Amino acid sequence: MNFLRRFMAGRNGTDQLSLAILIVSIILNVVSGMIRIAIISSIVYSLAAAILIIGIFRILSRNIERRRAENAVFMRHWNKVRNYVRRQADKLRQSKTFRFFKCPACKNNLRVPKGKGKIYVTCPRCGERFIKKT
Ligand SMILES: [Zn+2]
Structure with missing residues (x-):
């Protein structure tokens, strides 16, 4: 393990982006x-190999600053995707007790309890009032 530690000194090592790249490569x-x-099989296989090489390059790279910046961009996008998936999962979990819709004026996401009949909804963001069946 000492050899590996010495070899990796001053190199980027694994970060989330490299891990994601390796996972995509394995999937491909x-x-x-x-x-x-x-022909399609070998194209996909070549793509997997190319992506693997990029992943290994990133792990062994000595330009740590550049790799950190790439990883930061990746994490920003990844968090957006993760938050979207979490929001959808929350909606699904609450779909038995709540109704979800957008405010017709400002497109704000709103949630009201189900089974209350026709109710007046006031958007907390823009103050728009409208009738909604729940
Ligand atoms: Zn609104």
Whole structure:
């Protein structure tokens, strides 16, 4: 392990982006094995190999500042995706007791309890009032 530690000194090492790249590469590798059409299979396999090389390059890179900046951009986008998925999962979980819709004026996401009949809704953001069946 000492050799590895010395070898990796001053290098970027694994970050979230490299991990994501390696995972995508593995997935593409598996997918390429399932594709029956030889030419498409080998294109996907080559893509998996190219992505793997990029991932390894990032891990071994000595330009840590640049790699950190790339990782930060990746994490910003990744967090957006993760938050969206979490919001949708929350909606699904609460869909038995709440109704979700957008404010017709400002498009703000709103939530009201289900089964209250027709109610007046006041948007907390823009103050728009409208009738909604719950
Ligand atoms: Zn509104």
